[in-house]
Amino acid sequence: MSCRSLMLLLLLGTALPYAQASAEMPAADTPPATFNGPMPSPDEVLAIPSGLSALLHARVIAPGNGREERLQRLAEMIFDRDGMDLQYDADATYTVAETWQYRRANCLSFTLLFVTLARESGIQARVQEVEQVVSWYQDAGALYSVGHVNAGIGINGREATVDLDRNVLYDRQGPRPISDARALAHFYNNRGAAQMEAGDVQGARAYLQASLRQADDFTAALNNLGVLESRQGHLSLAKAYYLRALQAAPRHVASLANASALLARLGEARQAARLQLRLQNVRQGDPFIQYGLGVQAERAGDADRAIRFYRRAIRLYGSAHQFHFALARAYVMSGNLPRADHELMRAQELGGTALQTRYQEKLDSLQRWRRQQASLRVH
Template structure:
């Protein structure tokens, strides 16, 4: 979800209709970001009145959010919530957490902004890998120093890393996420959320793509095509939009347009290290270690400094019995590991490989 500069045809889809009376309208931007009175009181007592030092205020906000005697926040990937809902339900995904923390930090007089990463890979368990086309976190400037606060510590950012975005774009993330969640059960409500996302940011390609999926499901091929076209104007290499549009034009019998988009899709996949990495993960899961090796190596050629990619390649080599190559890649993963804890994990695995290799050497 990158900050693209693109012209989008807003006339392509009507974004203005009011929701039906029987359907709850999306919350306003002010309602999304509003700090509830109870939380504001705790912030005043535990943070603002307690200290004037910015570093201490930051730490006290962290304690308020995460400690059991405060919010006791729990990570929930499905919890796209307003600030007030996050406070009430004690759960949040990366977006809800970012909105909450930025709102509290600003109330406490700290300089906090919302940051966006174009795409990430997340590890929930060693083999529980999820490829996400977008991520947000908190950017802070405290006592002249810049920092990033991320609810999910198990993510690999794309090569450009986090970049500051406007509150309008952050709200587009919120409405788009809610719209995508509602698409499973409530088409009309999902439509209203997606249109609200595009009112927040008319160049927000993921919302155009989701709108295209919804319009196609509703049977309006023309509206779907216009939505996919707008997504690709905003982000020409958005894999989801390229894949959805290719499939739609193929189904409609427009083989020329489908072929053009299919070629663009393949080029985009060939240039996307995260896509190549996920191809390696899938090949490894089905036991095709030669294909996994090829995909991991492709990912590394595109993005050589991701320790997770080298770890994947080390696994693929090991599973093929190529221990020397596995040790080389594991050593590289250790060198690139971002923290002492990560490097220690890789060192332990490297030590195990050395022991296995020593036992296999004929004496």
């Protein structure tokens, strides 16, 4: 899952005063390294512990007013230092109770928490799923991710999205509402993947199978079970999981790559070649994959390759200001400053008001650098 900065994409109201909780806030516990305890049931994943329930009623529900005000107070309760003071942790796939206990969450845990508490507060809320995202971080650059969730809110006939990551670019389909069962499939799949990486084969298998009990066509869990069984040498079982994943999602990149490699290993060259061809076609037509290849080329110092990949990403998804910004960087690397100027201006046009200043600073910096270079050439 992709999400890094604790920032709401959209809040519908203005900041309002809230009532103080009557009970003193307990300190956060130290999170466990792995999920070795009993597997939580679906009801346990979403259960609100008594301490959090008391805080919710004191800070959000008891002051009254309308749903917009309650939504604002809920956000404040979750993020304020005298509330939960929730912090981001990429590995924190927690139940609602665990999120309260440890005060940490990734995008999935946050979404489950927010939707559960919003519903308890009388606010219409749902979990939403995005198949692909790209996120930009100030220090780490860009991260391409398959799979992301956030919260959808309905208030007074209006719709809003609440997301941990304010720098995320969704795929063209954008967030889509999903059932609670599918949201729980995400939870169990995340836990299964974490246990697999920790070397807990039995625990991983149990969690991934629990994911499929929530949604039997959940591609990520099917693919992860294929990986798990392949690592254990159960190649026929791994093949069955990969093919089930591709039946559910014929263009799923990870399953295509894994299945084609396994079939080649099993000597099924013709079927492996068919999947490889499909994989190549998917990659060629996916702007996010082309962008990711551009990032790799840029980091390797290959400006020409980066330009080719970024331009292809833009042909496939031309309204993404982030892609134009990446292409501008590649043009600077190649020494083509007029093209870099053009792409920066295009990024500024597409980025909207919130990003106007950022891109103008980049343009000003580039133009100052060009004047400095011209001055050096004159002398």
